[in-house]
Amino acid sequence: MSVYMDLNIIAISDKKRLQNIIETAAHLGYSTVAINYVVEPQQKKQQIPKPLSASELCEKLPIVQGKSRPIKVLNRLTVVATEASHFRPSSEYKNFDILAVYPKTEKLFHAACMTYDVDIISIATTEKQPFYCKRSPVNGAIERGVFFEISYTAAIRDSTMKKYTIANAINLVDVCKGKNVILTSGVENPLELRGPYDIANLGLVFGLSEGDAKAAVSTNCRSVILHGETRMTALGIIHMMMKKKKSQPPIEQPEEETPAVKRAKTETL
Amino acid sequence: MEEKPASYERVVYKNTSEYHYMKICLVCENRSKTLSPEQFKQLIISGVKDLYGEVGAAFPFDLLTFDQSALSAILRVYNRGLVKLWSALTLIGEYEDEPCAFRVTQVSPFLLALSGNSRELELY
Numbered sequence: 001m002s003v004y005m006d007l008n009i010i011a012i013s014d015k016k017r018l019q020n021i022i023e024t025a026a027h028l029g030y031s032t033v034a035i036n037y038v039v040e041p042q043q044k045k046q047q048i049p050k051p052l053s054a055s056e057l058c059e060k061l062p063i064v065q066g067k068s069r070p071i072k073v074l075n076r077l078t079v080v081a082t083e084a085s086h087f088r089p090s091s092e093y094k095n096f097d098i099l100a101v102y103p104k105t106e107k108l109f110h111a112a113c114m115t116y117d118v119d120i121i122s123i124a125t126t127e128k129q130p131f132y133c134k135r136s137p138v139n140g141a142i143e144r145g146v147f148f149e150i151s152y153t154a155a156i157r158d159s160t161m162k163k164y165t166i167a168n169a170i171n172l173v174d175v176c177k178g179k180n181v182i183l184t185s186g187v188e189n190p191l192e193l194r195g196p197y198d199i200a201n202l203g204l205v206f207g208l209s210e211g212d213a214k215a216a217v218s219t220n221c222r223s224v225i226l227h228g229e230t231r232m233t234a235l236g237i238i239h240m241m242m243k244k245k246k247s248q249p250p251i252e253q254p255e256e257e258t259p260a261v262k263r264a265k266t267e268t269l
Numbered sequence: 270m271e272e273k274p275a276s277y278e279r280v281v282y283k284n285t286s287e288y289h290y291m292k293i294c295l296v297c298e299n300r301s302k303t304l305s306p307e308q309f310k311q312l313i314i315s316g317v318k319d320l321y322g323e324v325g326a327a328f329p330f331d332l333l334t335f336d337q338s339a340l341s342a343i344l345r346v347y348n349r350g351l352v353k354l355w356s357a358l359t360l361i362g363e364y365e366d367e368p369c370a371f372r373v374t375q376v377s378p379f380l381l382a383l384s385g386n387s388r389e390l391e392l393y
Contacts, residue, residue, distance in 0.1 A: 028372075152359075152360075155360055156359075156360055156361075156362035157362060159319060162319075162320070162360060189368065191296065191298060191362075191368045191369065191370045192362065192368070192370070193370070194359050194370070195372065195373060197373065197376070198355065198358070198359040198373055199359070201352060201355045201356055201359065202356050202359050202360075204352050204356070205352070205356045
């Protein structure tokens with residue numbers, strides 16, 4: 001089973017609140033979060049921001065609940081595209097682990113599905129989707145390993161947006177048959193964050209099957225991150241692990257360690 | 270007499286349990302917020318009605334226990350209402366114009382399972 005991830009935490013300038021959100025996410029059981037920087041090129045002079053590294057953000061990353069590992073923090077860029085010129089691959093995109101695009105028109109949606117070199121395509125949650133997701137571009141995106149994102153925070157904030165989120169999500173899930181969907185938060189406030197199991201359950205409301213809903217917060221997110229890594233290379237990635245040599249007997253170390261613990265105990269007595 | 274070794278009994282449910290039990294906790298921005306059990310249940314009912322409407326909210330659920338100081342509670346709901354109740358809890362975002370959140374700690378078909386939480390055990 002894969003770990004739970006939340007790939008959309010809006011990068012707010014208030015550093016303390018961002019730390020608070022990351023802490024809450026770790027407490028709820030998310031092993032990986034992505035800080036999302038949003039750029040809207042139609043507003044003039046929008047620069048692509050420089051992502052903060054995880055160490056700049058928090059001095060000590062909080063420990064994930066139920067695991068003894070600290071939370072992993074990634075960077076993500078979302079380009080809001082209303083015109084074709086808004087999304088152009090540049091070297092600045094390379095600073096981010098994940099690249100997402102939020103197409104506002106049908107033409108751009110088609111282009112994003114078929115040709116854009118992105119990892120995530122965001123679906124509108126704060127407004128009515130102005131176009132219908134057709135099956136052929138969606139199938140093309142699934143084939144290329146691009147994922148569709150539904151973020152749920154808008155649904156918590158406002159009842160009208162709840163309607164739009166659910167309607168758009170059901171539409172999307174109908175077209176893609178539950179494949180290649182990820183559920184993310186998009187929070188700006190720690191109280192808007194929900195636990196991974198809650199979100200998997202919310203996926204059922206959006207029409208996903210039980211397995212797909214769980215995958216939407218775990219395995220699919222992992223695929224997104226791996227897809228993001230392949231974007232930086234030519235073809236693919238290989239993970240390598242150092243294996244211990246067999247000739248060295250590894251028994252010696254634990255033998256040394258056990259008495260050390262015992263000694264510590266007697267000392268305290 | 271031959272002494273029998275300690276034995277244990279394995280209980281298998283052939284049919285799925287009728288109910289599900291949920292242990293939940295309300296987190297408010299204002300930490301000193303207090304609610305009566307009636308207000309607490311009303312908050313949940315209005316959340317379900319917001320999301321599913323009058324017809325969709327027509328499933329019974331019970332508030333078994335409520336801890337006023339920690340704002341934690343145990344709910345009992347029929348299986349077919351679980352997804353509805355849970356999703357409604359997820360989408361509740363405010364109480365009396367103040368941000369709040371329901372944290373679902375545990376969900377189980379057995380009430381006994383809620384007596385302990387393996388995730389809060391401290392292992393050495």
